[in-house]
Amino acid sequence: MPYFDAASTAPLHPVARQALLAALDEGWADPARLHRSGRQARMLLDAARETVAEVLGARADEIVFTASGTQAVQLGVLGALRGNRRRGAHLLHSAVEHSAVLHTAERWTADGGAADAVPVDRHGRVDAAEFAAALRPDTALAVLQSANHEVGTLQPVAETAALIGDVPLLVDAAQSAGRLPVPGGWSVLTASAHKWGGPAGVGVLAVRKGVRYVSPLPADDRESGRVPGFVNVPAIVAAAASLRAVRAEAETENARLRELVELIRRRIPQLVPEVEVVGHPELRLPHLVTFSCLYVDGEVLLGELDKAGFAVNSGSSCTSSTLTPSHVLAAMGVLTEGNVRVSLPPGAAAADVERFLDVLPGVVAAIRGPLGLDLPAPAxxxxxxxxxxxxxxxxxxxxxxxxxxxxxxxxxxxxxxxxxxxxxxxxxxxxxxxxxxxxxxxxxxxxxxxxxxxxxxxxxxx
Amino acid sequence: MPYFDAASTAPLHPVARQALLAALDEGWADPARLHRSGRQARMLLDAARETVAEVLGARADEIVFTASGTQAVQLGVLGALRGNRRRGAHLLHSAVEHSAVLHTAERWTADGGAADAVPVDRHGRVDAAEFAAALRPDTALAVLQSANHEVGTLQPVAETAALIGDVPLLVDAAQSAGRLPVPGGWSVLTASAHKWGGPAGVGVLAVRKGVRYVSPLPADDRESGRVPGFVNVPAIVAAAASLRAVRAEAETENARLRELVELIRRRIPQLVPEVEVVGHPELRLPHLVTFSCLYVDGEVLLGELDKAGFAVNSGSSCTSSTLTPSHVLAAMGVLTEGNVRVSLPPGAAAADVERFLDVLPGVVAAIRGPLGLDLPAPAxxxxxxxxxxxxxxxxxxxxxxxxxxxxxxxxxxxxxxxxxxxxxxxxxxxxxxxxxxxxxxxxxxxxxxxxxxxxxxxxxxx
The missing domain is CATH 3.30.110.40 (TusA-like domain)
Incomplete structure (x- = not known):
């Protein structure tokens, strides 16, 4: 069954699976222990940290491993805000950040802080100058994603970083890490291994040397005091191996997937009437395309595509019960109904994409049929x-x-x-x-x- | 190399390894997604939750999975305190809880709450009546471990629960879950899968129906809103499989390990001069024994035992650099120096224990030799x-x-x-x-x- 939901989670990379199996044998012990098994786990952990640091453009001692990308975002945002209290308590972020950022902002304001969202254009892209203009004298942290998780639009991270001076910038690179180089200018960087073919259970939180950070959690000796609890060495080893492998393959694979995504973007409006393809036409992730079909219920559309053998996602629903209109699409001012996100994993077959394009028009037409609408015929x-x-x-x-x-x-x-x-x-x-x-x-x-x-x-x- | 540090982490149970491999294939997708792969992951997750609930004596909808036992403790303590603010802001715990509890209590008091530690006797055991007498009218949460992680002493959980009325009791069952039945009377229960032969990356937080709980973290739809971030289904499936297997083998294996531990407890004072075996002589975990050797540096002793081929741990050191006197041994009023904790994993070989007893006296004597002390000869x-x-x-x-x-x-x-x-x-x-x-x-x-x-x-x- 073709799996086109890589932006939710990518299938485990073969290299990650191999590394995980090896590390289950060699790195299962507690890396904080002094005995041989513990020291062996520690060495594997150190090596994995070096690898991740190198690929992401950080120093090894800037990197800690969290349990998820969401935990990395929560700790990164709250820890940087606590560390920069002298600047003030204002948090600035784009309107289309991942819900992990928005929920952390809600918590921050509920606890007495302040937060503002910078609007985006119709393509879901922030304007760097507009972002910088929204800074306040008391802004302690700015947050901007590297690329949007729902529509694939790349954000002007380096430009924004250059305009906001010494205000720390947290870059949520969850959707791009592994596939694209990390944009420069971050003070805090977050990412998630299962998005790049690593196992579940590993997030990355990088804090640049010199950036103030005070952990929002109770004290703990693990991971430089930033992430409490037993360190998941086997999964971290697998995550690092997969990151290196995916980065090495990225240029070739991105070019291939970009063509398939272009095909979808071009063909969908020709195949399905009353459809809107969203996201920036050029400044975008290579593997992700989103479109919305008027008069169609997103959940029903997903179900019918699933029956037809295609795994896709809709909007930014985080659970099957949360198909409320996506805050990303709403912020862009585009159609939110009948939304489908196609995100191709590495190795996605061109033939499967072709079949998807064959199947989609009939699926949409069948859902719209009972409505008795007078729609233009498909192309x-x-x-x-x-x-x-x-x-x-x-x-x-x-x-x-x-x-x-x-x-x-x-x-x-x-x-x-x-x-x-x-x-x-x-x-x-x-x-x-x-x-x-x-x-x-x-x-x-x-x-x-x-x-x-x-x-x-x-x-x-x- | 004989591994006697199961209380830090147990080797992966063969059943857990099998289940993990299967779930990497079948349960890798996002269980919150509507497509087939997502629904399959959701079914595996639901089944694992049922298993864990059954073994731990909870309802499936009372259980959420965290990233570690430490995270379960932090969320459990802070979530129950926030949920029970109407009672007050006082936290009561034993003096020998895991550092995860103590550090969370520190954070709670730093944020304006209050906390008290109930002393223990020389065996490391709380007196239930004394614990109950330490309650205050504004006590919002009581915390008591099922068994101590450093000396193996079982705590009077059920007796304490019976005496403290309707004050919620959090039981940290990290050291006993899987090996022993969970004691009754808990309102909140925490545990850690890698202690029972599950993989790293899985903790358990159970909150009894009707117990008030308000998450201390930003909102998230996952795990009933209690644990944010992508759910690690393969590891959870493996943790559940291992818990069931370990519980099924526990009666037989406990009896066997208890004999080996008894042998160590009896023989050490006969083999090594100036040694103190600590922890309750009868009310204890079946697999864990701790002793302290006068005039010996714990880290040196660990190192020499490691060279002799034995992996043990000392005190409650959480990193190799933290060999400060253990708060547990200090609270018990027993010797803290030259401390060794032997914790046997399931399947530990009797012959390895015998060899350990052969090797230990010479190792200790060699460390003490240069001191020129006039010690009684070994037995x-x-x-x-x-x-x-x-x-x-x-x-x-x-x-x-x-x-x-x-x-x-x-x-x-x-x-x-x-x-x-x-x-x-x-x-x-x-x-x-x-x-x-x-x-x-x-x-x-x-x-x-x-x-x-x-x-x-x-x-x-x-």
Whole structure:
């Protein structure tokens, strides 16, 4: 089943799994103990800290491990606010931060502090100058995400950091760490390992040397006094291994996923009537795309896509019961209903994305059907064509493909159903020759056939 | 290398490892998501919660999972105090609670609350009536551990609960959960999975229905709003599987470990001069024993025992740099120097315990040697005898054993070094016939021999 919900959690990276198994054997003991098993766990922990520090652009002694990204955010925000009380008690953050930031801000104001949210534009992006202008003389901490978790828009972190002077800036890098370099200018950095293919149970909190920090929790000797409780060495080792692996693969994989996301962004409005694709068109995460379908209930849409075999998410719902309008979409001023977030894990198959685009229009239409609305028809087949060449021998499938592809618009897609083994070689080769993109194969049963393979071709632009 | 530091953390139970691997495959997704992978994770999480609730004597909806036992304690104490503010702001706890409780009490008083510690007797045990008498009209929460983590003494939890009326009682069951039934009378219960052979990263916080609780942390939808952040389903599944397995094996294993601990308690004062075995002689954990050696530095002793191949712990040191006198030993009014805690994991081998008792006197003597003190000699061989029968054929080893065993006091031990395969069968059989206990075998190299096996016999009492 294609899993397109990587922004909630990514599948465990194979490297993380290997490292976890090894560290369960070698690093299970208490790293605070003096005996051999304890010292061994300590060495693995130290090495993992070095790795994470190196990849994230920090010093090892700036990094502590938390139990989750949310815990990292809570500790980071409250600890930096407590440490900077001399500046004042004002917290400034963007309106589209993760709920972990917003809830921590609520707690801070309930306890007597002050907090303000900086608005975003229709693409969900903060304006750096506007952010800096919202600073108050008593602002003790500014918070800005590296990229939005719901719509994928990148925030101007380095620009903002440059404009806010010596006010500490907490950067929540949960959605980008591992996939993109960490933007410069942070005083406090937070991230979450399970978003980059590490195991659950590991968050990262980095506090730059010299930045004032006072733990909001009871004292404890672990993790430089910043995170209480037994340290989860095996999971941390796995998180570090996975971070290194994902970063090494990121450039190539980002380019590949960016094309798939571009395909979705371009095709959805052609395939589904009354739909809005949201988020910044260029300044965005490579793997995440969000759109909203008018007149459709988000939960129902998720359920129907799930039945059709696709795991996606909607809005910023944090539990299945919380499908209240997303604060991110609301802050952007865009449609909040019928919202779908597609976030591709590393290795997501092009053929699965193609199938998703095939299935989606019918799913949306079926949900809207009973409403009896007079909607414009979905875009014609100009953007998607299924060619049934089952039973036909080479070179007939290629001939038929060449004959029919003019019907499809550039960027559009043809699925050639064939049970001739030669097609597996010929269709990619033909694509190469004619300037089209071969997008992989999938069982033809996905197109209602009883046998054969669907070969997916994306029409070139020339 | 024999690992006798189970009270710091137990090795991962084989069942936990299996369950973890399975749940990494089946339960990695976000249990808050509506898609198939998410629902599957949710089902595993629900099942794990049912298991933990059943074993600990709670309802599933009373249980939430934290990132550690320490986090469970911090949330439990602060959440119950916040929830019971109408009663007042006084926290009452025993003087020998885990540092997680003491540090939380410090934070509570620093934030304007009040806290008192109830003293313990020389065995480290609270008197229930004395505890109840220390209640104040404004006591909002009482805290009492099920068993002490440093000396193994069981606390009178049920008796105390019966005497303190409707004041909520938090029971920190970290050291006993899994090994012993949970004592009745708790309003809030905390525990830690890695102490019972579960993985790191899982604590348990149970709050009885009807007990007032207000989370001290920012809001979050996870775990009934009590523990923020992504839920670590695979580790929770493994923790639950391990808890069930450990409880099922506990009666048999406790009886076996209790004998080994009794052997250590009885033999240490006979083997090492100027030593004090601490903790209650009967009301105690089955697997944990603590003693203190006069004139010896605890850290040095740990180091030398480590070199000799034994992993133990000292006092309540939480990091390698914190070997300050233990607050537990200080509260008991017993010797704090040269402290060693032996805590046996399930499956600890009798032969390893025997070897520990062989090695310890020499290690302590070597540390004390340079001091030039005039100490009484260690007990004579009456309690431990090594019979070298290497090169002798059956029945000579048995004959020599029968001839020499009268030299040893009841409860004392004979190590028969032999390279005759027949000894492996004959010595246990002879023990059975003559009322002695066969305690297993270990390589004779542990006794300085260059070959052969040491067969360990504990002399019977009749």
């Amino acid at each position: 014609p087949t100009a953007d998607a064509l299924v060619l049934d060449t089952l039973g036909k021998r080479c070179p007939l499938p290629i001939i038929e493909l060449a004959r029919r592809i003019p019907e499809v618009a550039p960027g559009g897609r043809v699925a050639v159903l064939s049970d001739d083994e030669a097609a597996r070689h010929d269709i990619p080769a033909w694509c190469d020759m004619c300037g089209h993109t071969y997008a992989g194969e999938t069982p033809a049963t996905a197109y209602g056939a009883d046998r054969g393979t669907a070969y997916l071709v994306v029409k070139g632009h020339h | 004579p061989t009456a309690d431990a005898l090594v019979l070298d029968t290497l090169g002798k054929r059956c029945p000579l080893p048995i004959i020599e054993l029968a001839r020499r065993i009268p030299e040893v006091a009841p409860g004392g031990r004979v190590a028969v070094l032999s390279d005759d395969e027949a000894a492996r069968h004959d010595i246990p059989a002879w023990c059975d016939m003559c009322g002695h206990t066969y305690a297993g075998e270990t390589p004779a190299t542990a006794y300085g021999a260059d070959r052969g096996t040491a067969y360990l016999v504990v002399k019977g009492h009749h």
